[in-house]
Amino acid sequence: MLLLRIAVGLGLLGVIAAVAGWFASAPRGLSAAEIAALPEGDAARGEAVFWAGGCASCHAAPDAKGDDKLSLGGGRVLASDFGDFVAPNISMDREDGIGSWSEADFANAMLRGVSPEGEHFYPSFPYTSFTRMNHGDIADLWAFWQTLPAVEGKAPGHRLAFPFNIRRGIGLWKLAFLSDAPVIAIDTSDPKLVRGRYLVEGPGHCGECHTSRDIAGGLDYGLWLAGAPNPDGRGRIPNITGGEGGIGSWSESDIAYYLESGFTPDFDSVGGSMVAVQENMAKLESWDRESIAAYLKAVPAHATAP
Missing domain, CATH: 1.10.760 (Cytochrome Bc1 Complex; Chain D, domain 2)
Incomplete structure (x- = not known):
């Protein structure tokens, strides 16, 4: 009987821990008030933010020059100890890129690492640094993004082994490492x-x-x-x-x-x-x-x- 009680107690603790972990790892975007407070963006200022952020370095084709750096079709492979991350298409293509995103979607991705579908982005996308950006620069960058070309073709998915392929676990990682300080x-x-x-x-x-x-x-x-x-x-x-x-x-x-x-x-x-x-x-x-x-x-x- 004692062993049964211990087993039941451990099982309950496991369930409680799992439920707590599930809620703790939930994606958290910007509040409605923060979204409403985003200023009107300026594309000219946003271009400077674009170059400062090095967006083309990962998302344009390797060795792209001139205007080709503005074609952000993705596909570049970023190797790591956790597997291969593949830079996605972040062009303005509505099907294969982010052309269907809203400004709020963009701000949540940049500042919180959360997708429009409410999933965590992997931190191979350096939102752990971008979270320190001010909201004015985010709005300006999004305004500039509207001027970029659409590129057809969806980039391949990441190649990650278990357990790193479970995105929900990134929520716990964020609790430890995501800070705007x-x-x-x-x-x-x-x-x-x-x-x-x-x-x-x-x-x-x-x-x-x-x-x-x-x-x-x-x-x-x-x-x-x-x-x-x-x-x-x-x-x-x-x-x-x-x-x-x-x-x-x-x-x-x-x-x-x-x-x-x-x-x-x-x-x-x-x-x-x-x-x-x-x-x-x-x-x-x-x-x-x-x-x-x-x-x-x-x-x-x-x-x-x-």
Whole structure:
């Protein structure tokens, strides 16, 4: 009888835990009040946000140039320890892309990682950084999106093994890792640092590549921007702090010039996946590149992450 009671008790605890986990992992979008407060977007301003966010780097065809960078048909494979993520078609095609989305759908995707169908997006889509974006930039970006071409053809789905193919589990991951809080403290009286932090930690999502991750795939903020393994297995993403193995010898003007021209202080040139990032940064105002440089010089120095 005692064993039966123990078994029943454990079963009830299991059911309670499962129900609690189900509710805790539910997708949570923006509130109705937040959606209603979205400002009217401006497409011209939205284009700058588009380049700062590097949207074309993942969703345009590899090696796309010129206007082809605006054709966001997806298909690029992003390898990871959890499986292969495939960048979706996010063009304005109503059937294969996101042309049927509303502004609210777009804002929920960018800021909360929630789809129009009420499902979690995988964080291979870097909403963990985009959640720090202000609502004005989201509205401007959506206004610019309306000007982009429709691209036919649905990208293949992700190739993930169990249990990573269960999207509901991302809700628990979000509880641990999704936050709109700034990563580092800065002198908020300095507008250049404020702007630089916003660009790097928000739309620029620099930490998604330049910061190592823990076993659950969350960013290790204790080693912020100190480098990480290259997801495609070739080499490493560099340390961009002032610590050993980083860019401590670079001045603010060196960093800003690199983002504009692609040339390092040693007269080397940008390479690998950073080529697309640098080309995007070159489209920004000089003030933005200078702000990014100022922020990177203010980031705590770390030796290159193991």
